[in-house]
Amino acid sequence: MWFILVLVDEPQIGRTRHTASEYGLLNGPSFDFRLDRAEVSPDLAGHVERHWMTSWNLPGGQRRPVTLLPHPCVNLVYEGGALIAFGVGRELFTYACEGTGRAFGVKFRPGGFQPYLGRPMTELTDGGIPLSALWGEIDAGLFAHDLSRARRLDDLVEAAEFHLRRHPPRPDPQIDHVGEIIQVMLHDRTVQRVEDVAERFSLSPRSLQRLFGKYVGVTPKWVLQRYRLHEAAARLAAEHTRPWAEVAVELGYFDQSHFIRDFTRAVGMTPAAYSEACAQDRAPIST
Structure with missing residues (x-):
């Protein structure tokens, strides 16, 4: 369940x-x-x-x-x-x-x-x-x-x-910089690729990768994907009558097989199976 x-x-x-x-x-x-x-x-x-x-x-x-x-x-x-x-x-x-x-x-x-x-x-x-x-x-x-x-x-x-x-940490201006980047990745739906993020902040993809390795612990690509999958699961649960393919496109997945693969690997169920499970009296919990 x-x-x-x-x-x-x-x-x-x-x-x-x-x-x-x-x-x-x-x-x-x-x-x-x-x-x-x-x-x-x-x-x-x-x-x-x-x-x-x-x-x-x-x-x-x-x-x-x-x-x-x-x-x-x-x-x-x-x-x-x-x-x-x-x-x-x-x-x-x-x-x-x-x-x-x-x-x-x-x-x-x-x-x-x-x-x-x-x-x-x-x-x-x-x-x-x-x-x-x-x-x-x-x-x-x-x-x-x-x-x-x-x-x-x-x-x-x-x-x-x-x-x-x-135990105050030493000041580090990069913390705020990382926070600004994360804000854009989380909330701006026009940012769909690592290259989009790098361009927005005048960084090379490699520099962005090193920054995330030091301060976040995962790659920028992983962060973008995780935020989109969080939202995809929430939308499929709340709007289970909508075709999951529409949700995928809205979140920047134009390759449906790519979306199915990412969602299934992260969640353990295909988008269709997850949506169906939510529709069968297994509605979202909200808090």
């Missing part, structure tokens, strides 16, 4: 600093599952996109999977007493919820975590690193301790921002 989680708040260029898609693919949260988000304080907004918390409640012994299509950014996640920074995941990510639990995360902007890592973000792609490896056991332990005592999302946010302020 597949669902699209539609976070209905898609902003426009020039009116927002959001640099992450508002879409993420989920399967099967037909149990007591909740996602809450919180805004970040202005002084941290250059690096951090938002805070989030998921919580769930299942009868004893039951396990249910939740699957999502990751964004091109780092999430610093606290769960089970551990703080781990997860890099960009290029494949579907499935988490098995069990019993009653919660997870809290700090979602960084694409490129926003690089000064904390201090190395090319490709080293974190499809993987993660304990925060203690970056901040040391004592500081990371104090951070985790304060999070363990927080009961509400507001308390978690307050604790997280306190510790982030204690």
Whole structure:
């Protein structure tokens, strides 16, 4: 059973600093599952996109999977007493919820975590690193301790921002530059190829590739494709009577076989199968 989680708040260029898609693919949260988000304080907004918390409640012994299509950014996640920074995941990510639990995360902007890592973000792609490896056991332990005592999302946010302020990264103007590029890739539908992005910002495709390797961890082509596939899945779920080929063209896919291949590889179902699944009383969840 597949669902699209539609976070209905898609902003426009020039009116927002959001640099992450508002879409993420989920399967099967037909149990007591909740996602809450919180805004970040202005002084941290250059690096951090938002805070989030998921919580769930299942009868004893039951396990249910939740699957999502990751964004091109780092999430610093606290769960089970551990703080781990997860890099960009290029494949579907499935988490098995069990019993009653919660997870809290700090979602960084694409490129926003690089000064904390201090190395090319490709080293974190499809993987993660304990925060203690970056901040040391004592500081990371104090951070985790304060999070363990927080009961509400507001308390978690307050604790997280306190510790982030204690470890300010060195200023890097490239962070804002990457953010500007990501904004265009996310919101401007006239930008459909890496060459379009490079031309818009007076960069060579090779320079753009190196910039994304260092600050984002994946290629510009991957980011463009992921944003389009997020939106394609959302549209197919919300408008399942529309021909999927129309959706593909609107998102810049003029080769239908190319769209089918990309969508199936990312989502695990063909566009037609996904649309049909959504039409059979498996409507989108919105939050």
